Amino acid sequence: MSFDIVKRFPDPAWLDGMAHKLDAKMQFAVQKAREVSFIPYSTENGQWKETGIGWWTNGFWPAAMWQMYRATGKELYREEAIRAEKMLDEAQRDFKNLSHDAGFMWLIHSGVRYHLEQNPDSFDRTLFAAHMLASRFNPSGFIRAWNDNGKENRAGWAIVDCMMNLPLLYWASQVTGDPRFKLIAMAHADTTMRTFVRHDGSCNHIVIFDPVTGETLETIGGQGYENGSSWSRGQAWALYGFVLSFLHTGKQEYLDTAKRVAHYFISQITDDYIPRCDFRQPEEPEIKDNAAGNIAACGLLELCQIVPDSEAKSYYDAAVRILKAQEENCADWSEKSPAIFTKCTSAYNDLTGRHITMQYADYYFIEAIGKLRGEQLLFWHSERTE
Numbered sequence: 001m002s003f004d005i006v007k008r009f010p011d012p013a014w015l016d017g018m019a020h021k022l023d024a025k026m027q028f029a030v031q032k033a034r035e036v037s038f039i040p041y042s043t044e045n046g047q048w049k050e051t052g053i054g055w056w057t058n059g060f061w062p063a064a065m066w067q068m069y070r071a072t073g074k075e076l077y078r079e080e081a082i083r084a085e086k087m088l089d090e091a092q093r094d095f096k097n098l099s100h101d102a103g104f105m106w107l108i109h110s111g112v113r114y115h116l117e118q119n120p121d122s123f124d125r126t127l128f129a130a131h132m133l134a135s136r137f138n139p140s141g142f143i144r145a146w147n148d149n150g151k152e153n154r155a156g157w158a159i160v161d162c163m164m165n166l167p168l169l170y171w172a173s174q175v176t177g178d179p180r181f182k183l184i185a186m187a188h189a190d191t192t193m194r195t196f197v198r199h200d201g202s203c204n205h206i207v208i209f210d211p212v213t214g215e216t217l218e219t220i221g222g223q224g225y226e227n228g229s230s231w232s233r234g235q236a237w238a239l240y241g242f243v244l245s246f247l248h249t250g251k252q253e254y255l256d257t258a259k260r261v262a263h264y265f266i267s268q269i270t271d272d273y274i275p276r277c278d279f280r281q282p283e284e285p286e287i288k289d290n291a292a293g294n295i296a297a298c299g300l301l302e303l304c305q306i307v308p309d310s311e312a313k314s315y316y317d318a319a320v321r322i323l324k325a326q327e328e329n330c331a332d333w334s335e336k337s338p339a340i341f342t343k344c345t346s347a348y349n350d351l352t353g354r355h356i357t358m359q360y361a362d363y364y365f366i367e368a369i370g371k372l373r374g375e376q377l378l379f380w381h382s383e384r385t386e
């Protein structure tokens, strides 16, 4: 019997309030999304702002719709999820421009729709995405993150975020019975454990490997403050990603690594429980990232269910504190904007990307509230179902 995250919740009235607020806000967000011809990511002047169809976050909007559908049973959410899923077919047609983010882009909505409704097109989309992700594997031991950008040859670049895309590969092995996808995922997770996660539990964002030998050439700071710093969203991707790799494989080292990253994350969070963008950034200006907080909270809520009860409470308490603090201080429930979380940061050194809205921060909050209200379908792991 695992730690019961629903029964333990100290403030059920708050959770009920969140469910109502989310439904009202997301209905408004859907109404605004239907006025535009792209998938929501960020906002400007209270409106959804345009992004290209290949943008890596585009799976989070339909995933949020499936979460809301599961929570409320309201058909408008299901319809909107399917509308976005069909829009994303254009990104699959332009497959040569896809990155390693195929998991974010398809598993958590097409994979979920296939799981719930056995829709064959959703199955094909998800499996196609898995093939695209598997094709980025470099047999020297890592999954290539990004394509070249005109300036850099990025054949040897891998990023910590990829840990959250691996569930797509585990899914593909599960549905096809072919272990190749899972073996690729585990090879990449092993490399990440060895080369990204530092002894203290902090992580590099980007590691550049020799694309022929697999030798580590250098690390770079990426979306964090600088090389050697600790981008909080990267820590959150690692935390939740290693929990999921453990759930899919049972490999103890993945769980141990998830715990190490979690301990570091919790040790670095300030008294206000709203993560800084980089745990090693200068004290001023105080740049926050709500996305890091909500992703980490989801990872911690899963982690506390797979460790002994005697260990679970500190993970659980940290998750609940983060969610409550971020909601209290950074959530916009009004109809002035279709987005909820206002203090998200795309990258520390992107001065225009500080304290903006990012739809996937809202997605992870919705996912966390769902978990705390007893949602049993883990969108990243289709085996743990009701």
Ligand code: GLY
Pocket (backbone or CB within 6 Å): 161, 223, 233, 346
């Ligand atoms: N995966 C890119 C980011 O977290 O911004």
